[in-house]
Amino acid sequence: MENMSETLENVATYIRRSTAEQDDEHQLADIKDWLDRHNLAIKDVEVYPEQASGASEDRDKFLNLIEDIKEGKIDNVVVWEISRIARKGLLAQRFFDACEDNEVVIHVSNGSVREIRPDGTGRLVADIIASVAAEERRTLIRRTRSGQRRAREEGKWLGNVPKGFTRQDGYLKPNLNPDYDEGETGYLDIVEALELIENGMSYRQAAENTPHVTRQTLSNIDQDEEKRAWYTEQEAEDDRIQEALSEISC
Known part of the structure; x- marks a missing residue:
């Protein structure tokens, strides 16, 4: 008391x-x-x-x-x-x-x-x-870690979605119809920008020619060999990303 x-x-x-x-x-x-x-x-x-x-x-x-x-x-x-x-x-x-x-x-x-x-x-x-x-x-x-492992085993994508992709029912998909009003970046926007860089443009110039892709995004992707291959070769070491790319690499 x-x-x-x-x-x-x-x-x-x-x-x-x-x-x-x-x-x-x-x-x-x-x-x-x-x-x-x-x-x-x-x-x-x-x-x-x-x-x-x-x-x-x-x-x-x-x-x-x-x-x-x-x-x-x-x-x-x-x-x-x-x-x-x-x-x-x-x-x-x-x-x-x-x-x-x-x-x-x-x-x-x-x-x-x-x-x-x-x-x-x-x-x-x-x-x-x-x-x-x-x-x-x-x-x-x-329980959280168990759920994360189960999601990964099922091929679901956890965490931040890579630029140019979207998540549908937990699975990663290339974003082929981006909503620019919502600030989304399309997969093909990045492909186009990387092609411009390959042809000699700077990151700044490529970003100006593909306005829905930032210079920093292009720099990060282009300098990461594995990530760059997602967009230029449609190839990925991560099975979840490779599965997502399969619908456009056929």
């Missing part, structure tokens, strides 16, 4: 969202409610907001928070839930250890454990929650 009459001093809160698209308002609203129940407002606490993966060690605000804890600037940290701290076991333990070593209480506004105290109260449950979050992350990575 939370002690509502306890006066909390030197309070900080850490709010993390994984992506720019992810909304952190629900975290902030929950934390504001928690602060209100303890006679505090968000203006009364030090806020460490961050957009970063929970598995990443490159988290400036998170590292700043740990440093401020070690320097004795913070006595209480409020988080929305344990997974907001980290989705990598060692990162979570680093935070828990810093708080324990410096007599800092962790308050969780949304979770099965509500406090993690320096005397060890709540630490076991928090460790389990952090471990479960780390395992969920590993499982997601394994």
Whole structure:
């Protein structure tokens, strides 16, 4: 049970969202409610907001928070839930250890454990929650990699589509009918531009004569022997690209 009459001093809160698209308002609203129940407002606490993966060690605000804890600037940290701290076991333990070593209480506004105290109260449950979050992350990575392998085995193209190509139902195809209004580059546009370069034109001149192909694109393709063959010889070492080219090389 939370002690509502306890006066909390030197309070900080850490709010993390994984992506720019992810909304952190629900975290902030929950934390504001928690602060209100303890006679505090968000203006009364030090806020460490961050957009970063929970598995990443490159988290400036998170590292700043740990440093401020070690320097004795913070006595209480409020988080929305344990997974907001980290989705990598060692990162979570680093935070828990810093708080324990410096007599800092962790308050969780949304979770099965509500406090993690320096005397060890709540630490076991928090460790389990952090471990479960780390395992969920590993499982997601394994499933993603498995899906990628399966797609590659089926001949599907993953990642960025090469210039002059398009993707249909996951498979690579030469873009023979580009939508120039959408900024697409046609396969035959690149073929034509490379032929101009072969006949002595500079990259800039060839790009000017084929306005839907940039000078940088031509330079990148022409200087890569393997890629250049996709357009000049309709040949590729990658079976997925070779299959795509087969419809125009017959």
